[in-house]
Amino acid sequence: MKYKNIREEELKNKVGADWFKQFDTTEILGNIDFTVFPQQDNLFGRTPLLWAEAKTGNFDVATMFVQLILTIGKARTFDKTMPPAFLGAFDFKKIAFVPYINIQDIFYLNDFNWNVTPSNHETKEFQLIKQRVEATLKRDTYVYDYEKDEKELQAFIKNNVAKATTASKLKIDKNNFIPIYLRWLEIIKPIIGVNWDDLKKANILDSDFYLADLFVDDKDTQTIGDDLSIRENLFVMFQNEGYKIAKENIKQMFDATITLKNKDTYLHFWKRYKRPPLKEFQDYIIERRDLLVPQDIRERKGAFFTPRIWVELSQKYLTDYLGENWQDDYYIWDCAAGTGNLLAGLTNKYNIYASTLDQADVNVMHERIDHGANLLKNNVFQFDFLNDDFSKLPQSLQDIINNEEKRKKLVIYINPPYAEATSSKTVSGTGENKSGVTTNFKINEILKPKIGNASNEIFALFMANIYEKIPGCILGQFSKMKFINGSNFKKFKDYFLADYVSGFIVPGDTFDNVKGKFPIGFTIWNTANKSKINTISTDVFDRKGNYNSTKNFYGELPNNINKWIKLFDEKTQNGISFMGNPSPDFQHDSQLYLSINKGIEHFNFFNFNKNNLIVGSIYFSIRNCIDAIWINDRDQYLFPNDGWQNDIEFQNDCLAYTLFHGQNRITSSEGTNHWIPFTEYEVNAQAKFESNFMTDFIKGKIKQEITTNDLFVIPTQEDTSDSELAKQSHKVNQPLQFSEEATAVFDAGRELWKYYHAQKDVNVNASLYDIREYFQGRNDKGRMNSKSDDATYTQLIAELRNKLAVLADKIKPKVYEYGFLKE
Template structure:
């Protein structure tokens, strides 16, 4: 065998390095074991080449493929991102490939339970899939032994995988033909060589060209020359690699073929979609071609829009939850509509209501209706959702809200304004004036005493009114995840009761005018099922709208946060050796957590300080460490730090690792300019100091020469208190690197003998005109030493990280 007695992760790494080194094998896509992408992305996003199942040992090929199919089907990965050219399976001995297109129909089985565990080979679902695909695999699978078929495998990868384009395209149906049209307008319309104004006079629109494009048989190829129209009755048809006007009374005016100026861009666009549309939806699309209207939405200054990609994806999630015919079976009200772009792509105008605060936005929507937007004039109206009474609503909408049964069929579909009292940035909605009403609305006054500070945020006010005054409806909304896990939403969660159904999160910077990087979610709530929020599991999508994993958010109670743990160790009775500055308990507050000898008046006034003494030094350094070693990314930006379990108390190595990390971490901002520096981790002899230190507290503490009182609060029992601290190899490496830096500093002239690490950095790096410390120094020796210290500190951080989750300071 090529590979023996290695773990699955190592097998995946070796297969990637040995056979696919010219590709990107680093992408993590949900629970799929192994993915393969070209190293370069195209203009239209990532084009996957292979999704594969990996197994240790010598495994049955059909069994591996079945587990892969169930993994893909359970997460609906095939529907959330562009499928690959190949599916694969490999173990220690062999690797197998099958064209995805040969088994893609398995994912469209009706009445199939995809929620089974893929690794359970005894379920009826596993056996059913195996029975369905075994015959295909016998004739369509390419199997290679790593050793016997080495040359053949390399040739197959070079000639097939490397040159593959994704063969399985997104199928066009009744729910996505409009969003695809909106993308087509951006990419294809500009490269059609025609005078659109002349065509418009003859009542020929860009939508006619779009229909000509989708109603062709592409013969399953990427070639434009074999595309053949299947509908001669259209106003415009695709013919001879271009377009012909087929409308009888005007085709003489446009007799020549209308050409495509950039055929490469055209082919790139259409390789994403399977043409023609699914047969059962073709007549529907033709009958409802009136829904394809020219894009003349005006963006007023100060108006914000939900990005088109998230409009499309949110409607896809509603389809998954409510069924294919949801737009006919349910009523839809966007009560924070702006100029109405969230409703783009909806088909049944008789079931759609749209309201917004500003009459000017209503005027824009009415103008769009004149130009063909799929809305009813009298279903679009001005309404201040946070202040107006429901008696101002159209009578037909009042009847829905007042009827308990119809109310269950009402979807409040919104991207509400995201403004907070004192913050003039809006994440979406109708303009920055929303912030000024955050604490003046009737809804704020009604709920302020009930749910507290959560009412300062406008999206929460929308949720509260919907929850109270439109009970049993469905709420489908974009928002941050604050209402799920934030500390200041505790009272909100105690009040708001609803069942979470499904949703996705994306990065905030995909929205206009949003600062910072954090998750924005589209979540669907069933308000007729009054459940407490405990855990919300969302799909994660990248900037292209492609699914690549699942993220959980947890609803915590007052005593679940790390602040309640830290309070147990507050000490106001012993000598102060420093202050821990601690703002909020979520990941985004990381830069605000640091150690100092001199807190600001503001920090003291806002109760953001904790005194550090000999008795709680270890605890405070644990706190600083866990707040710093996990770096904030958009995905974890709103994660909350929690009250840990008790297992950390008996882990002395973890405690000592945190102590060492905090001594050398950049957020240790102790400076001897503020007070006596008790934080020097070395003796004078170790660093060849030019004079005696004012304080040897830290080395005495490290060597257990300082008695810790009430040690049973820190250690599992009093006998566990060490007589000498033992450090891990990673911690020792940090000490060694730090010692060399201190030595170099003390070899300079006119140094501060009591300098802290912060003082040493300032000495070599200096400050700029604005008083900020420079990031670099001209001293090459110093840069080498500080670089080595940071490198060793990173190794120590990597050792600490798993224990943060093991001891539940954070939850995954």
């Protein structure tokens, strides 16, 4: 046999060299074993020719193809890159090919679990795919023996794989219409003869031209002269080998046909795809045009999609509050409607209004009405909620808003835009405020004096504008939860006085335009009743819609923890290191670390010294011992009660936790390391340490001048000025006593230090961070690797982390007991 008794990697290399040497077979694409690309990019970039499964034994062809299909389907590889003309499978004896076009439908099976392990041939999913494709494979697969069919295989590769760019047209579906759009932006947009800036001012986007291209009948020809638009309600239509603007109010500005600068390029691009899209996906593509809008525009304009599961749940909450017949008794206005998907499932179209910033979205909703959407065209209109005067609203809606009693029966039901003027990059000093996010809105001038910094958030402007202009209405909205407990919303909460009714939170990343682990909530407010936001309780649902628990959010909170820690920040004292004090909530905990030198971030850096080492360790520990998850992401750390002052075991636990935590980034490369928790004798060091500060401190050899009330005296929470601490002090000269859990951490750490100092040519003053770097190394981007090849080190660091986790569990209850967090 040609390739018998060799390993898989060698098999792939030999197959590439023997049969595909005129191509590039070096590219790695996810978990696909073998890829073939042209040596040179063409006008349209890298177009894959073959994706293949490789096996070292003598395998059944169908079995190999099924594993490849499951690998592709699990990673949705065809969503991320253009699929190839052929799929392949080979082992040591043979190679097989099947045109991708003949099996692509398998990837669109409904209710199929693609998350199974592709190499497990015993799963029901593996058997189901095998049953579905076996007939196709028998009919359409080309199988060649390397030795017996050598000439036929060479001819097939030359006449088919090499010419694969002219293979059958790819069908357009819900999975590939976005990757095709990204290629369209590179190839077709530049040859459209129009001023894009002028179009953008008229709220016409490139995606409108893309949809015009998609929704034509290409008549199965290779010319564009017979291409005919199949939809009349698109914002832009393909017509007479060019484009026509269909937006009535600006039609006269672009009344001529917008031409193509290079029709050959256009033809060459579109001959690769079968237009229009598959019929079963056409409505989906129209409805999800939001996915073709750039992320920054989606954030600012609200051009995004509310998952159907949360739409249905929010309507259930409205029903629970307003009654089973609420749709007959109340009017509904979605003033940030996008393409109107939030209104799906509502039944009384005569009581529903939908407005959106872009006329293109209005056209989409009108088209959906033509296809059965339960809305009235007259009640769906273009309206800029933060800029336009309410006199532009339909008269029937004005009549409701202008009548005090009818306003009480008006439900503003929205998922407004969520863009904000600042970001974590702004805070860390690596970015700038996003210009024009809210300042471009007329209403900002009126509302900013009333709601302060909350005006940086578009959703807050929506809330305030509703409260200002539609008093007494019911507000049901999706939003981030920061308007309740966020530090920038104090003035907003003094202004927005309404009764909280009910609500729920869900993981933010279940919305397809959202990244990050934080909650998005749906909350219902009755603005007819005036009450200040205090404590609200929300139900918690997991990403599958299962009820989990309840979560409290607090509108009125004590001063935050940064005001507390600042009382102990002695800038004039000689320090041993610094600790950044980022914004006091979970989402910023990743910015909290220890280092010898100050960082570049734009927040306070706490100066550790002998007098405040314990207090600084408490701050560090309580902000690290509880994992940040999506539910607590916006929770605020608070100015504590006095309980911690007399809990010596808690204080010492926090010191131990700080010494061995991964965010302790003290490194001797920046200066003298005062954080070595062991003596030279304990770890068999090869030389004397530069500093024994930490072990001397633990043994009580370092005399501290600290404030006292038994141990500490601090100002009350009402007096949180940074001026001074109480002046009474005394000398502390007692060895620290550690709990059983903290002692276990020291024991595990000692073994790690001893192993490190047993190596050759080590840095005797190494910190924990230095030890990790020594064993784990760094990648080519300069980042520390997450793993080490040293098995002993891996075991020792794992043991240290396990003991540290146990200590964290011991500290956690005290975090709530002493008021650093509220349950």
